[in-house]
Amino acid sequence: xxxxxxxxxxxxxxxxxxxxxxxxxxxxxxxxxxxxxxxxxxxxxxxxxxxxxxxxxxxxxxxxxxxxxxxxxxxxxxxxxxxxxxxxxxxxxxxxxxxxxxxxxxxxxxxxxxxxxxxxxxxxxxxxxxxxxxxxxxxxxxxxxxxxxxxxxxxxxxxxxxxxxxxxxxxxxxxxxxxxxxxxxxxxxxxxxxxxxxxxxxxxxxxxxxxxxxxxxxxxxxxxxxxxxxxxxxxxxxxxxxxxxxxxxxxxxxxxxxxxxxxxxxxxxxxxxxxxxxxxxxxxxxxxxxxxxxxxx
Amino acid sequence: xxxxxxxxxxxxxxxxxxxxxxxxxxxxxxxxxxxxxxxxxxxxxxxxxxxxxxxxxxxxxxxxxxxxxxxxxxxxxxxxxxxxxxxxxxxxxxxxxxxxxxxxxxxxxxxxxxxxxxxxxxxxxxxxxxxxxxxxxxxxxxxxxxxxxxxxxxxxxxxxxxxxxxxxxxxxxxxxxxxxxxxxxxxxxxxxxxxxxxxxxxxxxxxxxxxxxxxxxxxxxxxxxxxxxxxxxxxxxxxxxxxxxxxxxxxxxxxxxxxxxxxxxxxxxxxxxxxxxxxxxxxxxxxxxxxxxxxxx
Numbered sequence: 001x002x003x004x005x006x007x008x009x010x011x012x013x014x015x016x017x018x019x020x021x022x023x024x025x026x027x028x029x030x031x032x033x034x035x036x037x038x039x040x041x042x043x044x045x046x047x048x049x050x051x052x053x054x055x056x057x058x059x060x061x062x063x064x065x066x067x068x069x070x071x072x073x074x075x076x077x078x079x080x081x082x083x084x085x086x087x088x089x090x091x092x093x094x095x096x097x098x099x100x101x102x103x104x105x106x107x108x109x110x111x112x113x114x115x116x117x118x119x120x121x122x123x124x125x126x127x128x129x130x131x132x133x134x135x136x137x138x139x140x141x142x143x144x145x146x147x148x149x150x151x152x153x154x155x156x157x158x159x160x161x162x163x164x165x166x167x168x169x170x171x172x173x174x175x176x177x178x179x180x181x182x183x184x185x186x187x188x189x190x191x192x193x194x195x196x197x198x199x200x201x202x203x204x205x206x207x208x209x210x211x212x213x214x215x216x217x218x219x220x221x222x223x224x225x226x227x228x229x230x231x232x233x234x235x236x237x238x239x240x241x242x243x244x245x246x247x248x249x250x251x252x253x254x255x256x257x258x259x260x261x262x263x264x265x266x267x268x269x270x271x272x273x274x275x276x277x278x279x280x281x282x283x284x285x286x287x288x289x290x291x292x293x294x295x296x297x
Numbered sequence: 298x299x300x301x302x303x304x305x306x307x308x309x310x311x312x313x314x315x316x317x318x319x320x321x322x323x324x325x326x327x328x329x330x331x332x333x334x335x336x337x338x339x340x341x342x343x344x345x346x347x348x349x350x351x352x353x354x355x356x357x358x359x360x361x362x363x364x365x366x367x368x369x370x371x372x373x374x375x376x377x378x379x380x381x382x383x384x385x386x387x388x389x390x391x392x393x394x395x396x397x398x399x400x401x402x403x404x405x406x407x408x409x410x411x412x413x414x415x416x417x418x419x420x421x422x423x424x425x426x427x428x429x430x431x432x433x434x435x436x437x438x439x440x441x442x443x444x445x446x447x448x449x450x451x452x453x454x455x456x457x458x459x460x461x462x463x464x465x466x467x468x469x470x471x472x473x474x475x476x477x478x479x480x481x482x483x484x485x486x487x488x489x490x491x492x493x494x495x496x497x498x499x500x501x502x503x504x505x506x507x508x509x510x511x512x513x514x515x516x517x518x519x520x521x522x523x524x525x526x527x528x529x530x531x532x533x534x535x536x537x538x539x540x541x542x543x544x545x546x547x548x549x550x551x552x553x554x555x556x557x558x559x560x561x562x563x564x565x566x567x568x569x570x571x572x573x574x575x576x577x578x579x580x581x582x583x584x585x586x587x588x589x590x591x592x593x594x
Contacts (some may be wrong), residue, residue, distance in 0.1 A: 001390070001392050003300060003302060003390075008377075009582070015425060029471070035336060035339055035340070035482075037337035037339060038335070038337065039337075040334035040337065040350070040352050041333065041334060041337075042332050042334060042352055042354060042361055043332070044354075044382060044383075044385075047382075047383050047384065049382075049383075049384070049385055051352075051361070051380065051385055053334070053337070053350065053352050053363055055337050055339060055348075055350050056430045057339060057341075064339060064348070066350055066363065066365050068363050068378060068380060068387070070384075070385025070386075071385065072382065072383075072384045072385040075384070075385070075387045077384070077386055077387070078385070078387070079298075079378070079387050081365060081376070081378065083348065083365060083367065085341060085344075086341075086344050086346075086369075087344065087346070087367075087374070088341075088346055088348055088369040088372070088374045088375070089367075089374055090365065090368025090374070090375070090376050090392065093298070093300070093390060095298050095387065233310070
């Protein structure tokens, strides 16, 4: 069994490869062509750690993937195991230190944010200051021009650091995320809704951070009368912001469509939209398969 | 990250190491000191394949484990990934080709069969002719003398093969399992209950084979008035023979105790007992941790 390290993986996991794999996986997932069991979560409160185990297979592709992704404190880690879907033989470990998860999350968010935000919009607010806050902007910029990115976070020094990192990448970033933008992306680990004022001017909102029960970053109100897309209906109902809004009585449990449908068919003519992403194992399988395909060819 | 192959693993995974790790893990599990999320199952019907992903951690131990175990046709495969429970860093892959799962299943079955069967009993019937049929007998023999093992299976040639394999190991094996014995062990993938006659003379029954919804090998009737032990209450209720008996209305859903309690406290004075084992991630974690401890010391 081969083990590929982050250096080898980074060389082949280009945005083009990752975007293509994630897009295909999300469309396959929307069309019921994927097999994705409910994920597992292990918690290690004494080390501020949690580990998510996800598995997935895109029907007809050569590998299924089991992914282990950990966050201990602010440190992410993990790997993906690719298994031959025709005989159960372990094929390779992608010891990606959690980066493929970060990239597929960035790609999924950027793809759906781009697909659901009216094409003229070039101003974005990002709530949260972690790795995904940076990546969501940088990967979205691969898909559309951004003239301004407004940043908000609870800790001013983290906001400053993210603005500096974005500026270094040539992005015009300012620390006024709370004033909102037509497009708002949330990337926090919040357990209470973020300030409503940041969402007032939004025509599209993408929620990235809510990935387990107990978390919740979008004020339920933002779902009211919005066009809603989820990356996995059951999962988002169970532990996404969509589920929180349903339990708050703001929307019906059947109010969502699959993000893969939007990626396939394009944005419908709506006034306001919300995408809730909880991360689906099918995208892990898609990305790992694509990367492994590049590595072993 | 280190990858250990089956040769290296076999050298350190002695019965003593595996018995000790499984016993500790089952007792810890009974005492609520383990963390074991619900397992995941992926099915590949076009290749007669299914893959189980289990995770587990025994509180206070250095590693948690994510295990991938596949059965495609009659071929088992798999590996265990040990992850540092203090920081989420992948520590090692035990590329055990599914053997650690086979051994911990054998050890768990043998430990509980031995603990629940009256000490004088030295005659066993084994229903099923696969790898676990062989291993359950051989590992039980490590714990108590066996004067006779009666074998039953649907295919006569498989019965003959198992009898020959047991005989080669010095076990007195005969192809008359259907006539039963005081101790009966079932190791089949049956989806319909096995013939009731095989269980008529049993004072103890251990069910090993039922590990996913749709399977069921023990006739529900054998649970009536028996002392019942399960390796995981929720799991056995969901997809074990115990759950099948509860759904058949034969026993209450609260009729079981944890096998770990029996291992800790000994066998109560009962007339007849049944153990239902579905396989718990805590034993994977225990065995992988113990094996890895031997490998890296």
